[in-house]
Amino acid sequence: MTETSSTLLDRATEAAARRTPDGIAKRVRGLSDRMVAWLFIAPTILLLLAINIFPLIWAIQLSFTNYRANRPNEPIKNIGLSNYSRILNDADTWIAMQATAHFVFWTIVLQTVIGFTLAYLIDRKFRGHAFWTTIILVPMMLSPAVVGNFWRFLYEPQIGLFAYIVSFVTGLPTTDIQMLSNVSLAPWSIIIVDTWMWTPYVMLICLAGLRSIPDYIYEAAEVDRASNWRQFWSITLPMALPFIMLAVLFRGIENFKMFDMVNLLTGGGPGSTTEVASITLKREAFEKWRTGYSSAFAIILFVAVFGLANIYVKVLNRVKSR
Amino acid sequence: MKKLFALFGALGVAATMGLGSGTAAKASELTLCWAAWDPANALVELSKDFTAQTGIGMKFEFVPWTNYADRFLNELNSKGKLCDLIIGDSQWIGGSAENGHYVKLNDFFDKEGIKMSDFVDATVVGYSEWPKNTPNYWALPAMGDVVGWTYRKDWFSRPELQKEFKEKYGWDLDAPKTFDQLKQVAEFFQNRDIDGKKVYGASIYTERGSEGITMGVMDVLYSFGFKYENPDKPYEMEGFVNSEKSVKGLEFYKALYDCCTPPGASNSYMGEGVDAFKSGQVAMHMNFAFTWPGLQKDEAVGGDKVGFFANPAGPDGEQFAQLGGQGISVVSYSDKQEDALKYIKWFANPDVQKKWWSLGGFSCLKAVVEDPAFPASQPYAKTFLESMAIVKDFWAEPSYASLLQASQKRFHDYVVAGQGTAKEALDGLVADWTEVFEDDGKL
Structure with missing residues (x-):
């Protein structure tokens, strides 16, 4: 039998009341335990309503209008689903979505593969592994603004270190290595930076997964004379999979709304090659000031991320329950 | 306890007075x-x-x-x-x-x-x-x-370069008077070794995010015959924005970008242009006039080393410049x-x-x-x-931001990313601008 949400809430309230020290309960006379519990969570709920739920409802309402924030004196007209239809029929929207999908797919693939590999190596607990773990984590600790700016210099064809290294390896002149200007290379330049910065995060989650596998399972496998390869495929990977999937979920959601790095490195260019959905959204909302239109665009993105994340979580739960 | 109240009371009064005096100071600021x-x-x-x-x-x-x-x-x-x-x-x-x-x-x-x-x-x-x-x-x-140009007077006046330039192009190396001449000068300096350093032809506007590439392209297009609209019928843009002359102008800008700018200059605006000129990378530099006093004073490239010239004329002798x-x-x-x-x-x-x-x-x-x-x-x-x-000047309509973003995209897609043709870019621009004016109820 499934529990209803009110039953769960009652239980949570009771649990909170039980944990409330007697001293507090005595001091707040005249209030029931349930009321005290509500008092404690009220600020959080109010904050959530004010900064999440209310703007969301307002954005949904605006998405059906022609409202423009830079024309406060113009009458606001309800235009039904017109904004949604224009967005979904606009070729540029789909180009931005393709750029986003390309970015999300490759960053997740690279970060998962490299992150898991690093976690697997670090988990071997070799000499100095703690030091190397710290070093690997450094990029993740930096501000995206700093990372974006210094990679822009690293990519600089005339003075950038990246161009010199590629030139040294390939023999091409440095001035030919134009990572941010070349239409084919620009999307990869952002993928490289994001992978460099966020692989440690994936590594950390995978490491937690690897360390959660009890040693006795490996010991049993040793007794059964299972090879290292067999142990990896039959024990390590399946047991770490929920953690890997969790890392993929976090990075997927984060990269779907990627803005800062793209804005700093390419600004969406050259042309519109790296114009991911969030850059298009920013341009519509704060450069063209099409508030109603951009609200509709934001809702479409929200529904897409929410829908995909929900499907993914269901798969994740299925994997966990196996 | 009374002392504590007195202390808080005094602090409160002091804070109120502080706020009051702050407000008073703001009134005259x-x-x-x-x-x-x-x-x-x-x-x-x-x-x-x-x-x-x-x-x-x-x-x-x-x-x-x-x-x-x-x-x-x-x-x-x-x-x-x-x-x-x-x-x-x-x-x-x-x-x-x-x-x-x-x-x-x-x-x-x-x-x-x-x-x-x-x-x-x-x-x-x-x-x-x-x-x-x-x-x-x-x-x-x-x-x-206004957008104008600066050039390296010291390089232009070198006898060996003057001689070589004259032999190659048949006119004296000097501040260009037409865009054709400007491109010749830029080509001449592109990848040239000067004082042991590789230099490039020109720094032009290519920035994508705000208004950069539009300011640069327009600066050239005006002199090639670009018009925003039919002078007799406001907001009629077909045949004006995407006229044959405008197409030639946009093709020229792309050719200038492809042949004669420093490597990686795909997102340059005022700051990047100044940096390119001050660091001795380029022979010529497109920028707003406000940058000129700073360049004139610069120890490395200023003084006698820098010269200034107005935007050159287009193929039909028309000469305009982008207002800032x-x-x-x-x-x-x-x-x-x-x-x-x-x-x-x-x-x-x-x-x-x-x-x-x-x-x-x-x-x-x-x-x-x-x-x-x-x-x-x-x-x-x-x-x-x-x-x-x-x-x-560019459109100053209330919808200027939408008009500007449309041109930023169309110009950058064509000039920097090399997508489509100049005609397609300008046709697309007419469509975008028409949509904006339709939304505004002006068409």
């Missing part, structure tokens, strides 16, 4: 909003005289160019009280007038005897009037600006409009305007720029005058 650039520093210096004369303090809110429009248009749209005075971009005038962000200045000008005929005509139309070419004034021309610059307006949401108007009155004074020019600002007052001594007052003064005589 104006906040002026502008971009963070060299002329802004000159204005800070200049405004000290205003404070000395009136006792009104000046506070400044300067924002880098890349965030300037976002930041201040947001401020105006949200009816913020941060800025009492704002030096807003020329293209904002339509939206700011129609949406009530700026105070209309006609009555004030009449009362104080400030005549718009005393200012350079192009700057009055560009920075003050809305609708254009009507006597409705929303700003006082504050900072004249701004007017100063009083923000209608300010509580200190009276003091702000006092500042405008003071700023319009000819003596103040003279000092403004001497400090590095670009005055728009005829008494300053038409002074016989003006062309010789600075090495770039003559070029500035020549350039201001040929200006054209």
Whole structure:
């Protein structure tokens, strides 16, 4: 039998009341335990309503209008689903979505593969592994603004270190290595930076997964004379999979709304090659000031991320329950 | 306990008094909003005289160019009280007038005897009037600006380069008079070794995010015959924006970008251009005139090493340049409009305007720029005058931001990313702009 949400809430309230020290309960006379519990969570709920739920409802309402924030004196007209239809029929929207999908797919693939590999190596607990773990984590600790700016210099064809290294390896002149200007290379330049910065995060989650596998399972496998390869495929990977999937979920959601790095490195260019959905959204909302239109665009993105994340979580739960 | 109450009471009174005195101090202090650039520093210096004369303090809110429009248009749209005075971009005038962000200045000008005929005509139309070419004034021309060029005079005057250039192109290496010549000069210098360093032809605007590539492309397109609309039928753009001549102009800009710019210069605007020139990377440099005083003073490339020339002529001899610059307006949401108007009155004074020019600002007052001594007052003064005589500006409609973003995308897609043809880019631009004007109910 499934529990209803009110039953769960009652239980949570009771649990909170039980944990409330007697001293507090005595001091707040005249209030029931349930009321005290509500008092404690009220600020959080109010904050959530004010900064999440209310703007969301307002954005949904605006998405059906022609409202423009830079024309406060113009009458606001309800235009039904017109904004949604224009967005979904606009070729540029789909180009931005393709750029986003390309970015999300490759960053997740690279970060998962490299992150898991690093976690697997670090988990071997070799000499100095703690030091190397710290070093690997450094990029993740930096501000995206700093990372974006210094990679822009690293990519600089005339003075950038990246161009010199590629030139040294390939023999091409440095001035030919134009990572941010070349239409084919620009999307990869952002993928490289994001992978460099966020692989440690994936590594950390995978490491937690690897360390959660009890040693006795490996010991049993040793007794059964299972090879290292067999142990990896039959024990390590399946047991770490929920953690890997969790890392993929976090990075997927984060990269779907990627803005800062793209804005700093390419600004969406050259042309519109790296114009991911969030850059298009920013341009519509704060450069063209099409508030109603951009609200509709934001809702479409929200529904897409929410829908995909929900499907993914269901798969994740299925994997966990196996 | 009583002591504790007394202590808190005293602190409360002190805090209240502090707040009170803070409010009193603010009453005699104006906040002026502008971009963070060299002329802004000159204005800070200049405004000290205003404070000395009136006792009104000046506070400044300067924002880098890349965030300037976002930041201040947001401020105006949200009816913020941060800025009492704002030096807003020329293209904002339509939206700011129609949406009530700026105070209309006609009555004030009449009362104080400030005549718009005393200012350079192009700057009055560009920075003050809305609708254009009507006597409705929303700003006082504050900072004249225009896109022009600087070049390495020292490189151009080297005998061996002059000889080689003459042999190759058949004319003397000098500041180009036409865009054809400009491209020849740029090609000549591209990848050339000068003093053991590889240099490049020219730095031009290619920035994608704000307005960069549009300012650069328009600067060339005007002289090739580009027109925004049918002069007899407003907002009719087919055959004007995408005319044969416009297509040629856009193709020229792409050819110049492909052949003669430094590697990786796919997102260059004012700052990147200055850096390229100052670091000795380029022979020529497209930029707004406000950069000229700084380049002239520069130890490495300034003085005798730098020369200035107005935007060259197109294939049919037409010669225009992209207008920059701004007017100063009083923000209608300010509580200190009276003091702000006092500042405008003071700023319009000819003596103040003279000092403004001497400090590095670009005055728009005829008494300053038409002074016989003006062309010789600075090495770039003559070029500035020549350039201001040929200006054209981008749309200043309330929808200018949408119009600008459309051109940014179309131009960058074609020029930098190499997608499609010039004709397709301009046809697309006509479609985008038509949609904007349809949304506005103007078509």
